[in-house]
Amino acid sequence: MEFAYTPAQRxxxxxxxxxxxxxxxxxxxxxxxxxxxxxxxxxxxxKIKANGWRAxxxxxxxxxxxxxxxxxxxxxxxxxxxxxxxxxxxxxxxTILAGGNQEQKDKYIAKLISGEWSxxxxxxxxxxxxDLAGLQCRAVKDGDDYIINGQKMxxxxxxxxxxxxLMARTDPDSKRNAGISIFLIPMDTPGITVRPLWSIQNEPRxxxxxxxxxxxxNETFFEDVxxxxxCLLGEENNGWNLSAMGLNLDRVGASRYLISVRRxxxxxxxxxxxxxxxxxxxxxxNPSARDRIAECWxxxxxxxxxxxxxxxxxxxxxxxTYEGSAEKVWAPEHGVKxxxxxxxxxxxxxxxxxxxxxxxxxxxxxHNVMGAFQSGINHGSTQIMRDQVALRGLGxxxxx
Amino acid sequence: MDILLNEEEQMVxxxxxxxxxxxxxxxxxxxxxxxxxxxPPALWKQIADLGWVGMCIPDQYGGxxxxxxxxxxxxxxxxxxxxPLPLHSTTVPAITIAEFGSEEIKQAVLPGVCSGDxxxxxxxQERDPRIIADAIKTTAVLEGDxxxxxxxxxxxxxxxxxxxxxxxVRKPGTTGRDGLSLLLIDTDAAGLTQTxxxxxxxxxxxxxxxxxxxxxxxxLIGEEGKxxxxxxxxxxxxxxxxxxxxxxxxxKDAEITIAYAKERTAFGRPIGAFQSVAHMLADAxxxxxxxxxxxxxxxxxxxxxxxxxxxxxxxxSFANDRLLPxxxxxxxxxxGIGFMMEFDIALYYRRVAASTMRLGTSFEHRARIAAALxxxxxxxxxxxxxxxx
Numbered sequence: 001m002e003f004a005y006t007p008a009q010r011x012x013x014x015x016x017x018x019x020x021x022x023x024x025x026x027x028x029x030x031x032x033x034x035x036x037x038x039x040x041x042x043x044x045x046x047k048i049k050a051n052g053w054r055a056x057x058x059x060x061x062x063x064x065x066x067x068x069x070x071x072x073x074x075x076x077x078x079x080x081x082x083x084x085x086x087x088x089x090x091x092x093x094x095t096i097l098a099g100g101n102q103e104q105k106d107k108y109i110a111k112l113i114s115g116e117w118s119x120x121x122x123x124x125x126x127x128x129x130x131d132l133a134g135l136q137c138r139a140v141k142d143g144d145d146y147i148i149n150g151q152k153m154x155x156x157x158x159x160x161x162x163x164x165x166l167m168a169r170t171d172p173d174s175k176r177n178a179g180i181s182i183f184l185i186p187m188d189t190p191g192i193t194v195r196p197l198w199s200i201q202n203e204p205r206x207x208x209x210x211x212x213x214x215x216x217x218n219e220t221f222f223e224d225v226x227x228x229x230x231c232l233l234g235e236e237n238n239g240w241n242l243s244a245m246g247l248n249l250d251r252v253g254a255s256r257y258l259i260s261v262r263r264x265x266x267x268x269x270x271x272x273x274x275x276x277x278x279x280x281x282x283x284x285x286n287p288s289a290r291d292r293i294a295e296c297w298x299x300x301x302x303x304x305x306x307x308x309x310x311x312x313x314x315x316x317x318x319x320x321t322y323e324g325s326a327e328k329v330w331a332p333e334h335g336v337k338x339x340x341x342x343x344x345x346x347x348x349x350x351x352x353x354x355x356x357x358x359x360x361x362x363x364x365x366x367h368n369v370m371g372a373f374q375s376g377i378n379h380g381s382t383q384i385m386r387d388q389v390a391l392r393g394l395g396x397x398x399x400x
Numbered sequence: 401m402d403i404l405l406n407e408e409e410q411m412v413x414x415x416x417x418x419x420x421x422x423x424x425x426x427x428x429x430x431x432x433x434x435x436x437x438x439x440p441p442a443l444w445k446q447i448a449d450l451g452w453v454g455m456c457i458p459d460q461y462g463g464x465x466x467x468x469x470x471x472x473x474x475x476x477x478x479x480x481x482x483x484p485l486p487l488h489s490t491t492v493p494a495i496t497i498a499e500f501g502s503e504e505i506k507q508a509v510l511p512g513v514c515s516g517d518x519x520x521x522x523x524x525q526e527r528d529p530r531i532i533a534d535a536i537k538t539t540a541v542l543e544g545d546x547x548x549x550x551x552x553x554x555x556x557x558x559x560x561x562x563x564x565x566x567x568x569v570r571k572p573g574t575t576g577r578d579g580l581s582l583l584l585i586d587t588d589a590a591g592l593t594q595t596x597x598x599x600x601x602x603x604x605x606x607x608x609x610x611x612x613x614x615x616x617x618x619x620l621i622g623e624e625g626k627x628x629x630x631x632x633x634x635x636x637x638x639x640x641x642x643x644x645x646x647x648x649x650x651x652k653d654a655e656i657t658i659a660y661a662k663e664r665t666a667f668g669r670p671i672g673a674f675q676s677v678a679h680m681l682a683d684a685x686x687x688x689x690x691x692x693x694x695x696x697x698x699x700x701x702x703x704x705x706x707x708x709x710x711x712x713x714x715x716x717s718f719a720n721d722r723l724l725p726x727x728x729x730x731x732x733x734x735x736g737i738g739f740m741m742e743f744d745i746a747l748y749y750r751r752v753a754a755s756t757m758r759l760g761t762s763f764e765h766r767a768r769i770a771a772a773l774x775x776x777x778x779x780x781x782x783x784x785x786x787x788x789x
Contacts, residue, residue, distance in 0.1 A: 001409060001469060002402050003700045009401060070401055261782055269779045290770035291763060295721075297773060298694070298714040298766070304782050305403065305693035312404045326686050383679075390678035394658050394685060397673040 003308075009074055016053065016078040023047060024082045032083050032208050033362075037160075044084065045115060053079075054086050055113035059097075062109040069314040073307075076254035081262075083208045087255060092119035092165045096184070099234040099242040108163075108184065119184075120161035122152040122220060123243070129154075130384050132167075132240065133176045137222065139168040139183060146170075146183065146232070148191075148225040154378070158194045158218040161187055166222075167243060170236050177240035182233040191225035194218050201371045204354040207362035211259050211335055212371035212378075252310040252324045257303055259375060260335035263368060264300035267293060267342050270361065279360070283345050292345065296338040303331045322393025325385045332376035339365070339372035403696070405473075413473045419450065420481035426744045432484035433602035437561055439484045447485060448516025456495050461506055462514035468495075468637065472644045472699040476692075479648030482751060486519055486558040486604075488641055493522040493566035496634040497584065500622045505584065509564065521562035521587075523553035523608055524635060531635055531760045533577040533628055538610060540569035540581060542624075546614040547583060552607060555758065559594050559606040562587055566621065567610075568631045580627040582634075584619045585610075601754035636712045639759045640698040643715045646755035647691040650723040653748035654684040657730040660745075677733060684729045687722035694718050701785075709788030710772050713765035720756040720765075727752045 005013065023044050031038040037045075048054060057072040058064025072087075079086045093112040096104055111117040127134040137150025148168055158164065164185050171179030187194075195218060202215035234242050271280045271293070283289040306327040313320060342365050343350040352359035353366050376382045390396040405413065423443060432438050447453065455471045457463025471491060478487055494513045497506060512518035528535045538551025549569055559565060564584050571579035585592065591613040594606045622630045658681055661672030671677050694715035701708035727749045731738040738745045772788045773780055780786055 001405055001696055001700055003697050004704070005401050265780055265782060268773045272774050272777075272779075284774060287767070290774065291766050294766035294769035294773065295717070295762075297769060298718050299690075300782055301694060301697075301714055302690040302718065305697060306689070308401065308403050309693065312402050315402060316404065322682075322685075326682070326689065329682070330686055330690070383675075386679040386682040387675065389682035389685065390672070390675075394672075394678075394681055396658065396661060396678045396681065397670050399673050399675050399678065 005074070009071065012071055013074050013078065016075050019047075019051070020078060020082055024084070029082075029208070041084075048079070048084065048086055049114060054115060058093075058109070058113050062097075062105065063113055070311050073254050073311050077258065080255045080258045085255065087253060092121075092163075092184075095165075095182070095242050096233065099182075099238075101234075103230065104184065104233065117162040118157070118160065119163050119165040120155045120158040120187075120218075120220075122155055122164045122166035124153045126151060126153055130381060132180060135167065135169055135180060137166070137168040138172065139170050139181060141170075141229075142226070144229050145226050146229060148183070148185075148222045148227065150222050152220045152222075154197070154217050155194070155220040156214055156217040158187065158220050159196070159216070163187060164192075164220065167239055170239075174237070179237050180239040181236050182239040182242050183227060183231045184233055185225070185227050185231055189225055189227060191223045193221040193223070195221070199371070199374075201367050204363070206367040206371065207354050207364050209262060210364060210367040210371060211263065211339065212374040213259075213367070214371070214374075252307060252327055254307075256327070257307040257331060260331035261300040261303050261338075263335070263338050263342055263365070264296050266361070266364070267338075267345070268297065279349065289345050292341050296334075296341055299330075299334045299337065303327070303334055306330060322389040325380075325388035326393070328380060329382045329385045329389065332372075333382060335372045335375055339368045343369050403693070409469065409473055412470050413477060416452075416474045416477035417480070419447075420477055420483050424481050424483045426482060426747055429482040429484050429747065435484075438558065438604040439486055439561065443483075444485060445516045447487070448514065451514075452487060453490060453494075453516055454510075454514030456491065457498050457510050457514055461498065461510035463498075463510070467703040468640070469696070469699045469703055472641060472696070475641050475645040476648035479645035479751075480652045482649060482747060486561060488638070488645060489522065489558040489562070490520045492634060492638040492641065493520040493564075493584075495637055496522070496566060496582070496630065497621060499633070500582075500630045501584075502618075502621075504618065505621065509584070518564070519558065519562045521556050521559045521565040522634060522638065523556045523559075523565050523567045524631060525554050527552060527554060529554060531764060533580060533631075534575070536568055536570045536580060538567070538569045539572045540583060540615070541572060542617070545617050547617065547620075549583065549585065549610045549613040549615055551610050553610070554607050555597075555605050556594075556608050557758075558604050559587065559608055560596060560604045565608065566634070567608075568627060571625055574625070577628040579625050580631060581624050582621040582627045582630055583615050584621060585613065585615050589613050589615065599754060600757075601751050603754070632709070635759065636698075636709055637702060639716050640695060640702055640708075640712050642755060642759050643691060643695040643712075643719045644699065646719055646723055646752050647688060647695055649748050649755070650691070650726050650752045651685075651688040653727045653730045653745065653752065654681065654688055656745055656748070657681065657684070657733050661733055671733070680729045680733065684726040687726045691715065691719040691723055705785060707785070707787040710769060710786050713760070713768045713788070716760055717762040717765035717769070720762045723752050724756045 028040045031040045052065055053075045055064035056067035057069045060066045076087050093109055096108050139146040139148045166183045166185055169179055170181040197217045199214055205215055206213045270276055271283050310323055349360050350365050352363055354363035451464045452474050454463030455466050459465045526535055526537055540547040540549045565587055567583050567585050569581050569583055591611040593609045596606045599605055661677055662670050664671050698711035698715040701711040730745050731749055734745050737743050768788055772786050
């Protein structure tokens, strides 16, 4: 066991930190706060790409560096701390690499890891998400095409994404997980309509770094959307197996880890900052408050170590049995605990949202209360994840 | 960075597990709870011959010179097997002596420890059981070539079989961290009396009353009056090793319970098929994992870094708070039978419960964490070392 970075890993971390100190200027941060991804932010992304940091662990033939996952993690963590997402490929790309044909790999992966293209996820429907028995979106073969009809919920980023990674039923007589296929579809295909769903973290806009922090997600409608058959990923009716692979990879990594633990650092640094001496007095010298802060901190370390365990497993090319699912239980529940603990410590100030004159940290902690729990819902709820730990990790019998 | 066990570490763990599976049993553990010694000397001799007792002692004194993580892996297996061995209570003072003792004392004591002939104990806690310097009231006054020691030490593990006890004492008139020293005291010294307690673990923790005990000057470990950093390191080593030992016990408890939940049926199906049961077991394993990860990191930090107090206190507070509930899940799922003396699951529960009460409460450890985080300048970041105060 080795819990420290190697000198080379330290140097990489330092290089990224130096880059951020130079390039992520107050002007860039102001743009992030006001509009999200504007020209200044895009210029920084271009430089990140030019440095090869978007896709360290991806194959060279698709624009990566054939590097290791831990180096990628180190880079991702530093950028995630300043609100930049550099997880090369995002969702979709790992599954295409694992399950796509050569033509699809050539077509998508390089563009996904460069950030030129991006996917939103089309899994959940109005009738449900985790339980695929209710999946109703239909794809019907028509000559060399498929015709798609249905509605997808919580298609976060659909208004920005170039493509959707869509789960649809290709066998109408199938039940549950069978008979489902994955399609890779350009968002500008006729018949696709995106409507916004505004989250409770919006109005006023959640400040940068808020846990979850999505002001907006979407519902996406498919009305007689005609796509060529080469949009099908892998085999017809094998979509569930493909997506399970992708979800596993989606549940671990720097951004998942950080959204659950950032507040643990923030509250300590806020309390000890002399500029906050008046507001923090009742926390800093209060033994009960200190006890709670230390408890949250310790649990955050468990989040960190579970993430590093996953990275170490990837490095060894080992198989996950339950570790990723356990992380997806522990980290979100921890994030909620810390969020609610801080709310209890800050008292009336924890109500003040972004824009309030007396808000602490632009209302970060108040917005956090309205979104931290969301991490325990999306990409597999904590209940589903506990099922996975029990079934796959502990070998317990199925309940149904 | 690679936090999984490497090949050598896996070999040490596997060897320890297979040895203990063949040489010990819960039956033996129960017998030793009623035995006046509390351990089987023949088994102790065997593990000394295997090099476990001297694992972290330099080879010139008969040890193996390995890092603390290796001893941690062995103690995790000792916990898993509930092997009745005074390994923790002997190795902690031995490691302290090896690091801070004079050459003379190391040569006099350590070879006997490594060979299994000499058992040790360590004594820090007193009637005020806090693991802070202020709680040390036992005094040592130099008179000629001897210290004269007076006071009471509490919760001294395996004092009944130790021939020497490494004892933290204070120079009269000093307070706080000043004036502390460590003395290696013969347990048969005149004026030393021991009284065994009756404990949850049914182990051999005792009170040690020191009444004008004469201790030769040569028994001093480190410098007189400058013993706090030595005592603190000794406590940190003891605590990290205890965490990983108790985690081994708790994990085995969870594994027994998982197996039981697959076999035991109710309402026509194995009880493990009920989500209310399955989710409890998922939590138990996650809590064991958390304690293990924090415990391994604490051992690693003690071995590789100067100040590992934060990692140690994180590990113990978490282990205290989560491993007893993990084992209580074992009791809940076993139902009535888990409450019965003859059934093993209660043995694991008792042992883990007792360990959560030793070497610092969660409140004490978190007070130490909070001080490290809040009471010194600079910002904190997870994953970066933070010194304790």
